[in-house]
Amino acid sequence: MQQTPESSKKHQELTQENYKDSKDYGFGIAKSLAWILLFLTLASGLLLSVFIGQSARDVLLKKEQGFASLLAENINQDVYRKFSIPTLLAFGRISLRQPAQYERLDETVKTSVDGLNIHNLRIFDHAQKVTYSTNKAEIGSNVFSSPATQQAQLSTTPIFNIDSSIPFWQAIFQPNLKQGSFYLRTTYPMQIENKVSSSDKEGPAISILEFSQDITEDMGVIVRFQRLVIGVALISSTLLFILLLVFIKRAEHALSVRFQERQKLLTELHQNERFVSMGRVVASIAHEIRNPLGIIRSTIELLLKRPIGQDPTTAKFLTAMHDESLRLSQTISDFLDYAKPKQPKQQYIDVILVLEQIFAFISPDLLKYSVDIMKQYPVKGAWVNGDKDLLYRAFYNIIVNSIQEMKNGGVINVTVSSDDKKVNIRFIDSGPGFSQDVLEHLLDPFYTTKDEGTGLGLPIVNSIVSSHGGEINFMNNPEGGAIITIILPVGDIDENSL
Ligand SMILES: Nc1ncnc2c1ncn2[C@@H]1O[C@H](COP(=O)(O)OP(=O)(O)OP(=O)(O)O)[C@@H](O)[C@H]1O
Ligand SMILES: [Mg+2]
Incomplete structure (x- = not known):
């Protein structure tokens, strides 16, 4: 159920x-x-x-x-x-x-x-x-x-x-x-x-x-x-007592850590169960909607080219319908990507190159919204085995979120580091940061605080990162702003299938 x-x-x-x-x-x-x-x-x-x-x-x-x-x-x-x-x-x-x-x-x-x-x-x-x-x-x-x-x-x-x-x-x-x-x-x-x-x-x-x-x-x-015997009894029982209390405290701590881990796993399990069953239903509906939506969109495009579409009022309505159908079909694609995530390819790629492609693509927006990007990369690059397109999408969603939150402009610090096990990609923006409520629901699909948002951005990011064997963390910067960290396993050149 x-x-x-x-x-x-x-x-x-x-x-x-x-x-x-x-x-x-x-x-x-x-x-x-x-x-x-x-x-x-x-x-x-x-x-x-x-x-x-x-x-x-x-x-x-x-x-x-x-x-x-x-x-x-x-x-x-x-x-x-x-x-x-x-x-x-x-x-x-x-x-x-x-x-x-x-x-x-x-x-x-x-x-x-x-x-x-x-x-x-x-x-x-x-x-x-x-x-x-x-x-x-x-x-x-x-x-x-x-x-x-x-x-x-x-x-x-x-x-x-x-x-x-x-x-x-x-x-x-x-x-x-x-x-x-x-x-x-x-x-x-x-x-x-x-x-x-x-x-x-x-x-x-x-x-x-x-x-x-x-x-x-x-x-x-x-x-x-007798004084000696009483003294020894007193000292040894006090020591025993302190020792016992320390053990109890430690056990208490260990138990609460284990419980929190268990709780986290349980939450993830419940969430996954929920999403899997919900995803199955909605995915089939979305699939059914996508085809008629495609027909509607191409019909509108056709009408816009006809004489009827030249009338300014009709053209305005048709354009609005066209834009909305485009948005709807984007939402459906997003949802289907989330509900039925693609198996990532195993390419040997440098995440820095992926990030640079995104910055090049969004440079007009950065200019428009007065957002600066500060980068810190390792010289040797940061190599992972993964799907370039999916990682592009994940980083893109995070960067777009930050730009959207910094309404009066700001800075996004992008730091990439790697060792022999992990590649660490950290985004620190100068926006308002996450409120407590947002932090608790960030990964819930359709959770959004934006009028135009679908609330699928971060769930998709999470699903992509998980499919790469990585993990993602969200926290607030004590100096203000949000910190999003993605940790991916370092790439193995033998698996390179370029
Ligand atoms: N860098 C950030 N700073 C502050 N809040 C954020 C940041 N990134 C995301 N959020 C909050 O998390 C919510 C969920 O983000 P998510 O990307 O999943 O959805 P969205 O951006 O609202 O919609 P979509 O990405 O689907 O267009 C956002 O609505 C926003 O409130
Ligand atoms: Mg988003």
């Missing part, structure tokens, strides 16, 4: 909308995926850093706790051997209120922890009261009792707690951790017979030992490590 221009346009618009929808949908998904990926890699990076940090912290704490346990046992034994036994022997009972006993315990403890970076060492009695402290002011107070000291009273193993001035996660964002930000507090049930020999059973807790170690430095190492 024949397609009207409107339906074809509608079809194109619909295809364009479909494409836009599917493109937006497809790339929308890809962009969302990129975002999801960014968040996923970030989240997994964070989780990984938390997990690694936690494991490293556990290892560190185990090490610190082992050390603290040994230290607590050591203090316990030192106190037992160097303080409890000698004091009991010397005084009969232990009473830290006596300065001599207190001094002895203080010396024993300080010798045990000397140089070990131990803070707030306290010994609690059964009533959770401080009986000994490295800070004398705390002695006798029970405000330092804690769930750990109470629990230790019933336990035989040490209890560990972390005292920190800031939450661990906050430490990650702090450039420098202050000394004393993290303490490991050890609460240890002291026993009389504890570890005198390895086979001894553990006795009841006589008092509770508590001390803290500053582990900020070790925690700082873990914090820095």
Whole structure:
């Protein structure tokens, strides 16, 4: 079925909308995926850093706790051997209120922890009261009792707690951790017979030992490590994200270029289908009209030679009829040339010679309409394999169009160039250029903005250029005027059939 221009346009618009929808949908998904990926890699990076940090912290704490346990046992034994036994022997009972006993315990403890970076060492009695402290002011107070000291009273193993001035996660964002930000507090049930020999059973807790170690430095190492993991996760996911976006952008561009090409092909296909079916019908009608038109024209010519044609009024009418029939028959020939294009001959010809023939032919018109031709040709000529008459007609149509557009005169620059593959013929006029509407319909048959035009000039040019394996482009010169470029394959001398 024949397609009207409107339906074809509608079809194109619909295809364009479909494409836009599917493109937006497809790339929308890809962009969302990129975002999801960014968040996923970030989240997994964070989780990984938390997990690694936690494991490293556990290892560190185990090490610190082992050390603290040994230290607590050591203090316990030192106190037992160097303080409890000698004091009991010397005084009969232990009473830290006596300065001599207190001094002895203080010396024993300080010798045990000397140089070990131990803070707030306290010994609690059964009533959770401080009986000994490295800070004398705390002695006798029970405000330092804690769930750990109470629990230790019933336990035989040490209890560990972390005292920190800031939450661990906050430490990650702090450039420098202050000394004393993290303490490991050890609460240890002291026993009389504890570890005198390895086979001894553990006795009841006589008092509770508590001390803290500053582990900020070790925690700082873990914090820095976690920072590194988070940083790497952040950088790698951002890079991945950018990479994905670049890929999406490129794919989007490639797709839109491919779509435009497809669209162009589709348009050409629709146009061709339309023209072929239309051409077949009109060509047969035109053919039928041409013969009677020829008879009418020759009859008028005959009448003009007869006495009846000598009457001025009748002669005027007959001449008008003759001119119109001539124009009509030219239009029919043009149309038939367009609808049934001739197969071009394959002559080896120089397009410059063809152009020069046209300029010679139209020189009176150039003079009449004050149009100058500026030429730029290659010295060696510009050779193609083609049909001299058809190319003459194509260039002629373009030049005549330019002259018609430059109503107050102007210039046509004709530049011919060639390389080992293509011959490029460019016409630049100083006319008004193409309006947007004209540009869209230039190659539609019968599209014209002129009262006397048929609108077949450029479609014929296009058909001739295509039949020569070339292409034609129309554009506006930024400085004003139209630019028409014809590109033809360079001629092969072997095919010369002159
Ligand atoms: N150099 C140009 N500058 C501006 N507009 C142009 C130029 N060449 C062609 N056009 C526009 O393109 C239209 C179509 O040109 P085309 O040669 O196909 O038909 P036409 O010149 O109108 O009629 P015909 O050539 O059949 O006598 C013209 O009517 C004109 O509006
Ligand atoms: Mg024309």
